[in-house]
Amino acid sequence: MNLLLWTEFMKTLTVKKLLIPAILATLASGCAELQKSQSLLDAEKAYSHAANSASILKYATPELNTANKTLVSAAAAENKEDMASLAYIANTQIETAVSKAEAQQSHQNTKALMAQKEQLIVAAVDAKKASAQNQLATMQQRVVSMEESKAEREILLAFGKIEFVTG
Numbered sequence: 001m002n003l004l005l006w007t008e009f010m011k012t013l014t015v016k017k018l019l020i021p022a023i024l025a026t027l028a029s030g031c032a033e034l035q036k037s038q039s040l041l042d043a044e045k046a047y048s049h050a051a052n053s054a055s056i057l058k059y060a061t062p063e064l065n066t067a068n069k070t071l072v073s074a075a076a077a078e079n080k081e082d083m084a085s086l087a088y089i090a091n092t093q094i095e096t097a098v099s100k101a102e103a104q105q106s107h108q109n110t111k112a113l114m115a116q117k118e119q120l121i122v123a124a125v126d127a128k129k130a131s132a133q134n135q136l137a138t139m140q141q142r143v144v145s146m147e148e149s150k151a152e153r154e155i156l157l158a159f160g161k162i163e164f165v166t167g
Contacts, residue, residue: 040074040087046094047071056097059104063097 036044047067050056056064067090074086 034077034080034083036075037080037083037087039084039091040071043074043087043091043094044071046091050094050098053098053101055105056101059101060097063093063100067093067097 047064050064050067070086070090070093074083074090077083077086
C-alpha cells in the first residue's frame with residue numbers, strides 16, 4: 001500500500017513540476033504589456049508639452065484630461081492595432097486642446113486690444129477737446145484784447161474831437 005501511495009505522489013509531483021511552470025509562463029506571457037509604439041510615445045510627448053502650457057491648462061483642461069485618459073487606455077491596450085488607434089485619438093484630442101487654447105487666447109488678446117483701442121480713442125478725443133478749448137480761450141483773449149484796443153481808439157478819437165476852451 002505504501003508503494004501505491006508513493007507512485008501516486010510521484011505522478012502528482014511530476015505533473016505539478018511540469019504544469020505549474022507552464023501555467024505561470026502562459027499567464028506571464030498573456031499579461032505582459034506590449035512595448036509602446038512610436039505613435040504612443042509621440043502622443044505622450046505631445047501631451048507632456050501641452051500639460052506644461054499655461055494657456056492650455058487655463059482654457060482646455062477638460063480636453064487635456066480626456067486625452068490623458070485615452071493615453072492611459074492606449075498604454076494598456078492588448079494589441080498593437082488598438083494601441084496605435086488610441087494613440088492617434090489621443091494625439092488628435094491633444095491637438096484639439098491646443099487649438100482650443102490658442103483660439104481662447106486669441107479671443108482674450110482681441111478683447112484686450114479692443115479695450116486698448118477704446119482707451120486710445122478716448123485719449124485722442126480728450127486731447128483734441130483740450131486743444132480746441134485752448135484755441136477757443138486764446139481767440140477769446142484776442143477778441144477781448146481787440147475790443148479793448150478798439151475802445152481805447154474810440155476814446156482817443158472822441159477826445160480828439162473835443163475842443164477845450166481856455167480862457
